[in-house]
Amino acid sequence: MSALVALSLTEQQHGTLHGHLFPGDGKEAAAIALCGRRDGLERHRLLVREIHPIPYDVCSLRAPDAIRWPVEWLDPLLDRAAAEGLSVVKFHSHPADYRRFSAVDDQSDTALFPGIHGWVDRPIIHASVVMLQDGTLFGRSVDADGGFAPLHMITCVGDDIRTWHARDPVPSARALRVGRPTPAFGHRMTAECGQLSAAVVGASGTGSIIIEQLARLGFGRLVLADPERAEHKNMNRIVNATWQDAEDGVPKVEIARRAIEAMQLGTKVEIYAGNLVRRDIVEAVAGCDIIFGCVDSAEGRDVLSRISSYYLLPYIDVGVRIGALMDGTIDRIDGVVHYIKPGGSSLYSRQAYRQSQVAADALRRSNPLLYAERQREKYIDGVEEEAPAVISVNMTVAAMAVNEMLARLYLTRNQPNRSFATLRINLAEMEIEAVPEGDPCPLFGPVVGVGDIEPPLNLPELSG
Ligand SMILES: [Zn+2]
The missing domain is CATH 3.40.140.10 (Cytidine Deaminase, domain 2)
Known part of the structure; x- marks a missing residue:
């Protein structure tokens, strides 16, 4: 074999x-x-x-x-x-x-x-x-x-x-x-990253920055999924995107692949310019060693949570939210990084999303008009902003996500990783809050290690 x-x-x-x-x-x-x-x-x-x-x-x-x-x-x-x-x-x-x-x-x-x-x-x-x-x-x-x-x-x-x-x-x-294991941040770490593969779902504001880091850390293989194409309004926050990409409507995952291949660091790249709720994409993500979720929907988080449990994959979820008052004054600049281990607590049990939102997202996905509405950038609550200039915030949170992975692989922190299941950073107050790992999730616990079934992930939408 x-x-x-x-x-x-x-x-x-x-x-x-x-x-x-x-x-x-x-x-x-x-x-x-x-x-x-x-x-x-x-x-x-x-x-x-x-x-x-x-x-x-x-x-x-x-x-x-x-x-x-x-x-x-x-x-x-x-x-x-x-x-x-x-x-x-x-x-x-x-x-x-x-x-x-x-x-x-x-x-x-x-x-x-x-x-x-x-x-x-x-x-x-x-x-x-x-x-x-x-x-x-x-x-x-x-x-x-x-x-x-x-x-x-x-x-x-x-x-x-x-x-x-x-x-x-x-x-x-x-x-x-x-x-301590192998020293982190040395040449041996780069060599070891070369033996790993990661899926990054979402190649936009935070995803494009996570992809950049993983490629430069020397990852052996990256699977990238995102349904969207570059637009001019993205130029202020998607790394490696050019004005011409927006003119041509180049898929965001294609921009990432082009950049990684130009680095010539040996990373193999597979791209999927489609929504995560697609059989070939789910299978490609499930075939990686670690998942980064940079999605802004409950449905996306639910599907990635299922993949993590069914296929025993560590899953790091990233979110950024900026809150403004009625007059537009910035009230909060928040980022959150979740580390999910199969058999542990989940985004669902941590109440990072609700099942009712998953159903609503699925409905919108099947209805293009509503879907277009949902796709509008929603970084800044309370303010209509087509092209929020949030690259500095995104970079902070995307770097926290990659550091989280390294901490899990290389024990780079002075305290046990269990203490850092959720990290919330509030840039308005310069505070980082760490929430320790909680009780195992009753919803995803029973499907740990199930692997391939028909339909995949027990989702009828994925039937072959
Ligand atoms: Zn023996």
């Missing part, structure tokens, strides 16, 4: 696995995960849905360098995998800190996985993953003939984002995380 295969899990799942796989007796332990998937043409991602620890007392052997358990124990899980099209991932521990698959592992995977493929009887990917005491993960897919291919990336998404790459030697300074 030549496609790249990745695996993602939440920090909570990682903790559950670690607790079972390292019971403290220095012997190997194992667990089975049933996984959803994002199946792409060139990339697949396994998404951990459920973890089933293999009880210590059913194992016929538990040693510091080997484990055996009765294969029949798997039967009910394989029935479920077959019925629901789920992938099977075997996790086991290496308490002796052996940082690669052993000859014993090769034998047991070659014996086990052809049977799993036969039972599930669908052309889907199954994998074998090893966890080390320090939480490091590495793995491989195992095909129906018992052939191995390394998982090119494993991601643990929580308050922090941890990644392990097959191309990185194991251990990497990054994975060890002793105190």
